[in-house]
Amino acid sequence: xxxxxxxxxxxxxxxxxxxxxxxxxxxxxxxxxxxxxxxxxxxxxxxxxxxxxxxxxxxxxxxxxxxxxxxxxxxxxxxxxxxxxxxxxxxxxxxxxxxxxxxxxxxxxxxxxxxxxxxxxxxxxxxxxxxxxxxxxxxxxxxxxxxxxxxxxxxxxxxxxxxxxxxxxxxxxxxxxxxxxxxxxxxxxxxxxxxxxxxxxxxxxxxxxxxxxxxxxxxxxxxxxxxxxxxxxxxxxxxxxxxxxxxxxxxxxxxxxxxxxxxxxxxxxxxxxxxxxxxxxxxxxxxxxxxxxxxxxxx
Amino acid sequence: xxxxxxxxxxxxxxxxxxxxxxxxxxxxxxxxxxxxxxxxxxxxxxxxxxxxxxxxxxxxxxxxxxxxxxxxxxxxxxxxxxxxxxxxxxxxxxxxxxxxxxxxxxxxxxxxxxxxxxxxxxxxxxxxxxxxxxxxxxxxxxxxxxxxxxxxxxxxxxxxxxxxxxxxxxxxxxxxxxxxxxxxxxxxxxxxxxxxxxxxxxxxxxxxxxxxxxxxxxxxxxxxxxxxxxxxxxxxxxxxxxxxxxxxxxxxxxxxxxxxxxxxxxxxxxxxxxxxxxxxxxxxxxxxxxxxxxxxxxx
Numbered sequence: 298x299x300x301x302x303x304x305x306x307x308x309x310x311x312x313x314x315x316x317x318x319x320x321x322x323x324x325x326x327x328x329x330x331x332x333x334x335x336x337x338x339x340x341x342x343x344x345x346x347x348x349x350x351x352x353x354x355x356x357x358x359x360x361x362x363x364x365x366x367x368x369x370x371x372x373x374x375x376x377x378x379x380x381x382x383x384x385x386x387x388x389x390x391x392x393x394x395x396x397x398x399x400x401x402x403x404x405x406x407x408x409x410x411x412x413x414x415x416x417x418x419x420x421x422x423x424x425x426x427x428x429x430x431x432x433x434x435x436x437x438x439x440x441x442x443x444x445x446x447x448x449x450x451x452x453x454x455x456x457x458x459x460x461x462x463x464x465x466x467x468x469x470x471x472x473x474x475x476x477x478x479x480x481x482x483x484x485x486x487x488x489x490x491x492x493x494x495x496x497x498x499x500x501x502x503x504x505x506x507x508x509x510x511x512x513x514x515x516x517x518x519x520x521x522x523x524x525x526x527x528x529x530x531x532x533x534x535x536x537x538x539x540x541x542x543x544x545x546x547x548x549x550x551x552x553x554x555x556x557x558x559x560x561x562x563x564x565x566x567x568x569x570x571x572x573x574x575x576x577x578x579x580x581x582x583x584x585x586x587x588x589x590x591x592x593x594x595x596x
Numbered sequence: 597x598x599x600x601x602x603x604x605x606x607x608x609x610x611x612x613x614x615x616x617x618x619x620x621x622x623x624x625x626x627x628x629x630x631x632x633x634x635x636x637x638x639x640x641x642x643x644x645x646x647x648x649x650x651x652x653x654x655x656x657x658x659x660x661x662x663x664x665x666x667x668x669x670x671x672x673x674x675x676x677x678x679x680x681x682x683x684x685x686x687x688x689x690x691x692x693x694x695x696x697x698x699x700x701x702x703x704x705x706x707x708x709x710x711x712x713x714x715x716x717x718x719x720x721x722x723x724x725x726x727x728x729x730x731x732x733x734x735x736x737x738x739x740x741x742x743x744x745x746x747x748x749x750x751x752x753x754x755x756x757x758x759x760x761x762x763x764x765x766x767x768x769x770x771x772x773x774x775x776x777x778x779x780x781x782x783x784x785x786x787x788x789x790x791x792x793x794x795x796x797x798x799x800x801x802x803x804x805x806x807x808x809x810x811x812x813x814x815x816x817x818x819x820x821x822x823x824x825x826x827x828x829x830x831x832x833x834x835x836x837x838x839x840x841x842x843x844x845x846x847x848x849x850x851x852x853x854x855x856x857x858x859x860x861x862x863x864x865x866x867x868x869x870x871x872x873x874x875x876x877x878x879x880x881x882x883x884x885x886x887x888x889x890x891x892x893x894x895x
Contacts, residue, residue, distance in 0.1 A: 439816055445853060476775035477830055477850065517738055521855040529854055531776055551776065551850045554744060555828055556820040 309462075309491050311455045312578035316516055317493035319523075324461045326488060326543050328423025328568070334416040344421065348488030348546040351532060355413065355539030356469060365471045367404050368433050368560055371395055382586050389440045397586040398562075399431045409564050410595055414467055417541065418566035418595075421465045425594035429453070429464055429567035430587060435560045441479050441553035446520050448487075449565075450544040451494060452513050455578035456503065457588035462488070463571040464544040469562045474533045479553030481540065484527040487547035492519045498579040503587055515547070523547055569594050608761075608790050610754045611877035615815055616792035618822075623760045625787060625842050627722025627867070633715045643720065647787030647845040650831060654712065654838030655768060664770045666703050667732050667859055670694055681885050688739045696885040697861075698730045708863050709894055713766055716840065717865035717894075720764045724893035728752070728763055728866040729886060734859045740778050740852035745819050747786075748864075749843040750793060751812050754877035755802065756887035761787070762870040763843040768861045773832045778852030780839065783826040786846035791818045797878040802886055814846070822846055868893050 308323055327345045331338040336350075344350045356364075372392045377383050382396040399406040408414065409428060418426045449466065453459040474480040496512040515523075527547075532540045542548070544565070553559065572592045576582055585591070607622055626644045630637040635649075643649045655663070671691045676682050681695040698705040707713065708727060717725045748765065752758040773779040795811040814822075826846075831839045841847065843864070852858065871891045875881055884890070 438820070443851070443853060475828070477781050477828055479850070482776050482854070517855070521737070524855045529774070529776055529856075549853055551778070551853050552742070554742060554848055554850050555781070556816070556823045557828075 307577055309450070309454050309577070311451050311493045312498050312513065313493050313495055314497075316495055316518070319519060320491040320493065322462060322489050322491050322545060324463060327421055328463065329420040333423070334420025335413075336417060336420055341420075344541070347485040349483055349485070349540060349542035351534060352539045352541070353534050354537055356537045358537060361471055361536045364404065364408070364469075364562060365560070367402055368435065368471065371398070371402060371433065372435060377401070381584070386440060386442070389437075391437055391440060392435050394432045394434050396430070396432045397589075398433050399428060399564075405431070405433070405562060408562065414564065415595055418465060418467070421541070422463055422566060422568040424568045424570050426566040427569055427589070427592050427595055428564060429459070429589055430565040432563050433560065434563055436479055436553055436558060438478075438556035438558045439554060441559065443479055443550040443552050445514055446547055446549035447514055448492060448545045448547055451492065453544065453588065455513060456498060456576050456583050458574040458576045458582060459567065459571065460574060461571050462543065462545040464565055464567040466542050466544065466563065466565045468532070468540045468542070470532075470534060470536055470538045470540075471560045471562065472558055473535050474531075474538065474559060475555070475557060476531055476533055478555045478557040478559055479550050480559065481532040481548055481550050482529050483532065483542060484523050484547040485530050486527045487523050488543040488545040490523060490547075491545060492523070492547070500580050502579070503583045520547070606876055608749070608753050608876070610750050610792045611797050611812065612792050612794055613796075615794055615817070618818060619790040619792065621761060621788050621790050621844065623762060626720055627762060628719040632722070633719025634712075635716060635719055640719075643840070646784040648782055648784065648839060648841035650833060651838045651840070652833050653836055655836045657836060660770055660835045663703065663707070663768075663861060664859070666701055667734065667770065670697070670701060670732065671734060676700070680883070685739060685741070688736075690736055690739060691734050693731045693733050695729070695731045696888075697732050698727060698863075704730070704732070704861060707861065713863065714894055717764060717766070720840070721762055721865060721867040724868045725865040726868055726888070726891050726894055727863060728758070728888055729864040731862050732859065733862055735778055735852055735857060737855035737857045738853060740858065742778055742849040742851050744813055745846055745848035746813055747791060747844045747846055750791065752843065752887065754812060755797060755875050755882050757873040757875045757881060758866065758870065759873060760870050761842065761844040763864055763866040765841050765843065765862065765864045767831070767839045767841070769831075769833060769835055769837045769839075770859045770861065771857055772834050773830075773837065773858060774854070774856060775830055775832055777854045777856040777858055778849050779858065780831040780847055780849050781828050782831065782841060783822050783846040784829050785826045786822050787842040787844040789822060789846075790844060791822070791846070799879050801878070802882045819846070
């Protein structure tokens with residue numbers, strides 16, 4: 298495919314030289330039906346409308362304890378010292394995320410294939426699925442800095458070559474999400490709007506962007522437009538709650554000045570009919586620890 | 597009074613050379629009775645227990661519009677350029693606060709004597725009152741940075757010479773306070789605990805401390821202890837809501853990455869039986885624009 302053809306056929310252009318109009322998404326959000334899995338028709342309809350679904354009690358209190366211990370073990374695992382899959386806070390040096398965690402932790406690998414997850418991911422995406430990205434996130438009390446507003450799909454499309462928004466993320470809270478300890482904010486319905494971003498992607502940009510994103514970030518004008526159109530909702534709930542959210546929903550988080558930490562398990566399922574091609578707007582694909590290219594269906 | 601006597605009689609020591617124990621407050625929170633004003637007995641009891649009271653619809657929508665226009669006028673008032681009463685954001689340079697605002701704005705001066713405010717302030721403090729500090733606060737969308745946890749009384753005692761915690765603040769919201777746009781967080785009940793802070797007060801410290809406070813800030817250990825003991829609550833509500841809060845309640849705010857700005861009118865009433873003396877732990881009193889020394893009772 299030549300550069301010209303690509304430009305002509307790219308439904309989701311980004312990293313532009315000048316601001317582009319917000320694009321109405323062409324692809325569906327929910328690809329399966331209520332016959333395909335645990336979500337009933339009303340739940341699928343709501344997910345399609347809002348772009349996310351919160352499921353309280355998604356895992357049991359016993360599992361919360363088990364996975365919390367696993368996260369603690371991983372954060373202090375000396376064999377992961379200097380491992381590029383471990384991302385640390387810019388200022389404090391504390392562990393912020395561990396990527397490709399299903400290849401590091403047997404427990405989390407098993408969880409990713411648990412029917413509670415796999416059946417829902419397959420149903421939402423209407424096909425077999427594989428894991429595009431997995432990680433565990435630690436937001437310590439006091440020191441947790443947030444993420445500015447962004448769409449994951451914008452990055453996955455531009456930098457990883459994901460063709461269409463046919464991926465879904467599942468975030469499982471291992472600590473309570475209060476309204477005030479830096480939890481995820483989403484704009485309900487914003488997954489229907491694709492916001493092209495301005496700025497050419499630098500080489501090896503992922504080395505900085507995972508700590509603090511500066512390119513692939515929507516303009517304040519676009520965020521303001523979406524916020525007034527869609528409003529803002531927060532992912533709050535007890536430990537064990539899950540948030541399923543569409544890859545194109547606009548989301549972000551503030552900082553955390555409370556002593557209450559937040560941690561979660563974060564798994565991104567992509568359809569096997571939507572596997573990665575060449576990046577749409579970056580010099581080279583990102584490392585597979587961030588955007589996997591093993592498309593073997595999960596079983 | 598010699599330094600030795602001061603140390604012996606100061607019930608609220610702070611700016612210490614080493615961390616001190618949290619001190620149980622000796623003075624009451626509510627000094628008046630239900631016969632003295634608009635709060636009924638149950639409301640006074642709740643205020644005494646929690647250290648704050650939220651009153652929705654405290655001013656009318658018409659007044660919200662009126663005072664919002666007044667704040668806009670003040671922020672763009674060219675005669676206030678370079679005025680030390682105007683505090684700007686460290687990074688963006690936008691107006692963050694205007695102090696001594698009742699001496700600048702006739703409208704806000706009149707509001708401070710409105711019976712809705714004055715009668716409540718007198719009732720809570722059980723005496724005539726005067727204005728210790730007044731200001732309007734602007735927290736723009738995106739650029740608003742928060743305030744770390746602190747007790748106002750710790751500063752007013754240490755730097756301004758306020759003898760006892762017999763002052764109350766009234767914050768009137770001119771914009772909606774959502775849980776996610778950087779609104780005030782309080783720890784209900786924490787006004788009963790006085791947290792001595794570590795660090796000697798530098799000269800002219802107020803020049804930095806109003807933008808970002810580094811001394812007179814409780815330790816993370818103290819904040820953690822209080823947060824687990826008392827929990828955290830947020831001041832949320834529509835424009836026109838008022839928050840009355842005790843001068844010693846532990847409070848703070850996160851940043852604001854949403855486009856939704858926040859602004860408020862902030863008035864501190866002090867009892868005329870609690871007027872300022874020499875600072876308890878600072879080389880010199882702060883300027884009167886921050887801590888007024890005109891103790892004439894409000895009428």
